[in-house]
Amino acid sequence: MPLLIVFIGVMLLLLLMIKFKVNGFISLIFVSLVVGVAEGMNPSKTITSVQNGVGGTLGSLALILGFGAMFGKLIADSGAAQRISRSLINKFGVKKIQWAVVLTGFLVGIAMFYEVGFVLLIPLVFTIAEFAELPLLYVGVPMAAALSVTHAFLPPHPGPVAIATIYKANISMTLVYGIIIAIPTVIVAGPVLTKFLKKIDREPSKNLFKAKIFTEEEMPSFSASVLTAVVPPILMAFSAICEITLPKTASIRQFSEFIGSPLMAMFLSLLIAIYTLGIRRKKTMEEIMKVLAEAASEIAMILLIVAGGGAFKQVLIDSGVGKYIATIMTGSNMSPLILAWAVAAILRLSLGSATVAAMTAAGLVLPIISSTNANPALMVLATGAGSVIFSHVNDPGFWMFKEYFGLTIGETMKSWSTLETIISVMGLIGVLVLNMFV
Incomplete structure (x- = not known):
């Protein structure tokens, strides 16, 4: 019955948005309230759950997305994004530009959560698509795929590191198998x-991206552009390396955890960008602040829609749907690798958040490792793979992809949801194959 209610809730959400064209944020809040009450929650507790979901999502993402949007807009409006994209195109050529984007996504994504990397790279994607006259998804999908793969498989990304800690897995081996x-x-x-998305060809949202072709003199140098753009992943990677190699009491580790947290990394990067791409290039502070204000206003609706997805997720957690699924799955006798993947996948489908699904699944299947002698590193990867399957309307990441690329819900499912499912299924296949040799 709990899963049936979730299914009906998702169908209601799709009906409101597709048939009646109701705003995504309003639809998500309405469906969250309906599902919460239908699952047996007290109405006042349902409202509290919605508030906690919105607050919890915005609390962790609002500042990061806000600083990220400002940072990205400075990179775009200063000409740095065009400088980087032009150099990538010249180096790789238009025919191989996807590989340049994939490489960039790997380097940026390996140290930060998906949402942070997405906001950081989206101006680059828009600029490359505009400058090279390529379909937006032709450039955007490889970027999103690289970010999501690092989220699922590769330490020192915070997700795999957290799961590996629970399973007591060797992080170095997890990284080797993950690669x-x-x-x-x-x-x-x-x-x-x-190659299968050629019919979906969208223009960048005019509110999020205003095309401007800079002259050679207007653009900052390639070194200044790249060094500024890679400050966030460098800070986060430094923090991850210190966390892995140094004891908790080490002062360097404590300092690295401070400057390498996503919030501080984006804030410090923004301050550096204000200098390197603004003040150093003779921009007045008034001009720079105007750019930042525009960036903040442009992502307001995206923030609300992402918060709505967080509200839906929280209602599903607080109503006991996660525990219900866990109870069903823990009585199974299937392979521990498949079980870890399946539990994470069902939690992901029901709750939306890949991080919540992975962490919950890890806690549930942890006892299986000692009783079956399953390889902990492969269990990390199986859990990570299951946690990213078929992102849909209860996942804040779904709405980010949809809104930034200006897609319909159907187009988002054909592109983003399909992308996530491929990563999940191939991850499971890869784990099972590796298990035959290790």
Whole structure:
């Protein structure tokens, strides 16, 4: 019955948005309230759950997305994004630009959560698509695939590191196995998938991206552009390396955890960008602040829609849907790798959040490792793979992809949801194959 209510809720959400054209944020809040009450929650507790979901999502993402949007707009409006994209195109050529985007996505995504990397790279995607006259998804899908693959498989990304900590897995081996799985997975989920999305050709949202072709003199140097753009992943990677190699009491580790947290990394990067791409290039502070204000106003609706997805997710958690699923799955006798993947996948489908699904699944299947002698590193990858399957309307990441690329819900499912499912299924296949040899 709980899963039936979730299914009906998702169908109601699709009906409101597709048939009646109701705003995504309003639809998500309405459906969250309906599902919460239908699942047996007290109406006042349902409202509290919605508020906690919105607050929890915005609390962790609002500042990061806000700083990220400002940082990205400075990179775009200063000409740095065009400088980087032009250099990538010249180096790789238009025919191989997808591989440049994939490589960039790997480097940026390996140290930060998906949402942060997405906001950081989206101006680059828009600029490359505009400058090279390529379909937006042709460039955007490989970027999203690279970010999502790192989220699922590769330490020092915070997700795999957190799961590995629960399973007491060797992080170095997790990284080695993860790379083996990640390379073919990102090729299929990125460049190969775009061959089947040719009919979906959207222009960048005019509110999020205003095309401007800069002259050579107007653009900052390539070194200044790249060094500014890579500050966030460098800070986060430094923090991850210190966390892995140094004891908790080490002062360097404590300092790295401060500057390498997503919030501080984006804030510090923004301050650096204000200098390197603004003040140093003779821009007045008034001009710079105007750019930042425009960036903040442009992502307001995206923030609300992402918050609505967080409200729906929280209602599903607080109503006991996660525990209900866990109870059903823990009585199974299937392979521990498949079980870890399946539990994470069902939690992901029901709750939306890949991080919540992965962490919950890890806690549930942890006892299986000791009783079955399953390889902990492969269990990390199986859990990570299950946690990213078929992102849909209860996942804030779904709405980010939809709104930034200006897609319909159907187009988002054909592109983003399909991309995530490919990563999940190929991850499971890769884990099962590796299990035959290790």
